Amino acid sequence: MSALLEVRDLAMRFGGLLAVDGVSLSLGARQVLSMIGPNGAGKTTVFNCLTGFYRPSAGEILLDGEPIQGLPGHRITRKGIVRTFQNVRLFREMTALENLLVAQHRHLNTNFFAGLLKTPAFRRSERQALEFAHQWLERVGLADCANRLAGTLAYGQQRRLEIARCMMTRPRLLMLDEPAAGLNPRETEDLKALIGLLRDEHGLGVLLIEHDMPLVMGISDRIVVINQGRPLAEGTPAQIRCHPEVIKAYLGEA
Numbered sequence: 001m002s003a004l005l006e007v008r009d010l011a012m013r014f015g016g017l018l019a020v021d022g023v024s025l026s027l028g029a030r031q032v033l034s035m036i037g038p039n040g041a042g043k044t045t046v047f048n049c050l051t052g053f054y055r056p057s058a059g060e061i062l063l064d065g066e067p068i069q070g071l072p073g074h075r076i077t078r079k080g081i082v083r084t085f086q087n088v089r090l091f092r093e094m095t096a097l098e099n100l101l102v103a104q105h106r107h108l109n110t111n112f113f114a115g116l117l118k119t120p121a122f123r124r125s126e127r128q129a130l131e132f133a134h135q136w137l138e139r140v141g142l143a144d145c146a147n148r149l150a151g152t153l154a155y156g157q158q159r160r161l162e163i164a165r166c167m168m169t170r171p172r173l174l175m176l177d178e179p180a181a182g183l184n185p186r187e188t189e190d191l192k193a194l195i196g197l198l199r200d201e202h203g204l205g206v207l208l209i210e211h212d213m214p215l216v217m218g219i220s221d222r223i224v225v226i227n228q229g230r231p232l233a234e235g236t237p238a239q240i241r242c243h244p245e246v247i248k249a250y251l252g253e254a
Ligand SMILES: Nc1ncnc2c1ncn2[C@@H]1O[C@H](COP(=O)(O)OP(=O)(O)OP(=O)(O)O)[C@@H](O)[C@H]1O
Pocket: 014, 017, 019, 037, 038, 039, 040, 041, 042, 043, 044, 045, 046
């Protein structure tokens, strides 16, 4: 059986700079794979290639065995890949609930006339979207915040709302770019529990870029270390923790 995500020999060149050079990844459903490495190592560039924001200079990206490299971002989202960004990107002037409803527009079983006439199918579809949004607000611990403006939520809550919004597209692969940045230890624990729930109860594959080593070591099934665009090591948290090259290049800096 093919992996959920298989990346082979990915390369991304920006003019004279080879930002990603020969990175390979393999991630199954119900797995958390973390990418770690120093600033500028090329991690976000890998994300941008996977989501179609960049067209890779070389390499293959397979989702369930099907090549997706070079496809536009909206087609990749439809195939089940969704991501968050280093900085929170919510609609701050909308409520938490509205943020989740907007994200479901593609799943609404409607067209312009159905909406205009408020047909039974349109109403049913609207009701399902509302239920789905409430379910996820509950799962991420924001049931009480449904009607609060997203911009007024605490930072950790905004991060969790972003993850709930990702879930509105019914992804199979969730990619989180430094989700613990700016969180306090309590919020980081909540985030860790949420990632575990997404993997274990919802069967997602999770690809994580993260600098918070206790979180990475505590939640990852496997870790890939990237240094100056190139893969440096790959293994379980226990293997990575005592890998001499990793200690020298990265962990040793801490
Ligand atoms: N669009 C671009 N044009 C030119 N260079 C770029 C572009 N995007 C990234 N780079 C360069 O590619 C290299 C890798 O950057 P990238 O953001 O992928 O690193 P990173 O590992 O995600 O770093 P960080 O942990 O700081 O987010 C850097 O040298 C960066 O300056």
